Amino acid sequence: MPELRPVHGGTDSLPQPRHDFSSNANPLGPCPAVLAAIRRADLTRYPDPMYTQLRGRLGEFHQVSPERIVVGAGASELILRLIRRSSGTIRQLVPTFSEYARGAHLMRRRVSSVHSPRAFLRAQERDPGLGFLCWPNNPTGDAWPLEFIAAAAAGPLVVDLAYAPLCEGSAAAGIERAAARAYRLYSPNKAFGLTGVRGAYLIAPRIERHLALDAPSWVIGRDAVALLESGAGRPAQRWLEQSLPRVRRWRTGLAGSLRDMGLTVSEGPATFLLVRVGEATRIAAGLRGRGIRVRDCTSFGLPEWLRLSAQGPAAQKALLAVLKALL
Numbered sequence: 635m636p637e638l639r640p641v642h643g644g645t646d647s648l649p650q651p652r653h654d655f656s657s658n659a660n661p662l663g664p665c666p667a668v669l670a671a672i673r674r675a676d677l678t679r680y681p682d683p684m685y686t687q688l689r690g691r692l693g694e695f696h697q698v699s700p701e702r703i704v705v706g707a708g709a710s711e712l713i714l715r716l717i718r719r720s721s722g723t724i725r726q727l728v729p730t731f732s733e734y735a736r737g738a739h740l741m742r743r744r745v746s747s748v749h750s751p752r753a754f755l756r757a758q759e760r761d762p763g764l765g766f767l768c769w770p771n772n773p774t775g776d777a778w779p780l781e782f783i784a785a786a787a788a789g790p791l792v793v794d795l796a797y798a799p800l801c802e803g804s805a806a807a808g809i810e811r812a813a814a815r816a817y818r819l820y821s822p823n824k825a826f827g828l829t830g831v832r833g834a835y836l837i838a839p840r841i842e843r844h845l846a847l848d849a850p851s852w853v854i855g856r857d858a859v860a861l862l863e864s865g866a867g868r869p870a871q872r873w874l875e876q877s878l879p880r881v882r883r884w885r886t887g888l889a890g891s892l893r894d895m896g897l898t899v900s901e902g903p904a905t906f907l908l909v910r911v912g913e914a915t916r917i918a919a920g921l922r923g924r925g926i927r928v929r930d931c932t933s934f935g936l937p938e939w940l941r942l943s944a945q946g947p948a949a950q951k952a953l954l955a956v957l958k959a960l961l
């Protein structure tokens with residue numbers, strides 16, 4: 635029986651750590667404009683079961699028909715729904731986000747894991763099924779070439795863009811166009827530092843009413859409606875844009891300090907990086923015992939690596955001191 639228990643970074647059952655490098659959410663969040671909209675949300679009433687106004691707003695934001703937009707209780711819920719509505723093999727380019735394989739196991743579907751874009755395209759040609767590509771990839775930060783994404787989108791494909799809004803602008807330019815023929819998955823709670831609000835959406839390549847209907851009624855609450863609607867607004871987008879240079883400086887600074895310690899670092903255009911520490915589980919446990927949470931990448935098949943998100947100078951100083959002692 636495959637492992638169905640979710641294995642994620644972020645929250646665990648221990649007390650909140652002093653410094654959290656395990657979550658990839660925007661470290662400068664929560665975004666004030668989005669938080670204010672959530673606080674204004676009237677939680678005494680059900681949301682509109684069709685989410686008409688919200689889908690209209692998101693359609694305008696992405697310049698697509700609102701009828702192609704499907705909202706869900708987080709990208710994880712939408713991943714499960716997409717798998718349930720598809721047929722055949724579930725394909726992934728590993729190492730990657732665990733929910734694609736977990737969803738496949740829950741739905742008793744075959745999982746095909748490949749290790750390179752070329753192998754992905756070859757396998758897709760033989761057996762289309764449904765492919766998942768994460769851009770930029772969690773945990774490696776790989777921003778797959780846009781030509782590869784466009785070629786893969788010729789078959790049934792989901793492009794998970796959870797961290798795309800947190801990427802350097804030049805890297806992110808063009809991904810929407812490259813993925814235009816795929817299901818595009820958006821999870822704005824990360825960019826706005828509000829992962830506790832369970833709301834996300836997808837843009838389907840064509841109108842598919844069954845996808846929106848294959849969920850419990852009122853699948854997202856008014857707090858999530860407020861997050862998604864205000865997240866597409868000018869104040870939230872401006873805040874996000876302004877936050878990124880600082881977060882990027884934190885990431886490159888952290889990468890530099892780790893390299894100065896003689897460690898191998900792998901960086902992409904997103905706000906997190908990978909560092910090779912040897913026994914990742916032991917090091918992660920040692921850090922956790924000293925109030926610092928990191929993501930042990932063993933469950934991704936990378937037992938020597940930790941994933942670290944960009945955090946501020948005080949958090950970095952604490953991390954580097956404990957890491958030096960543990961190594």
Ligand SMILES: Cc1ncc(COP(=O)(O)O)c(C=O)c1O
Binds near residue numbers: 642711772794821
């Ligand atoms: C790549 C990726 N996609 C989707 C998700 C899940 O997002 P949500 O919080 O919207 O369920 C995560 C969460 O870690 C993720 O890393």
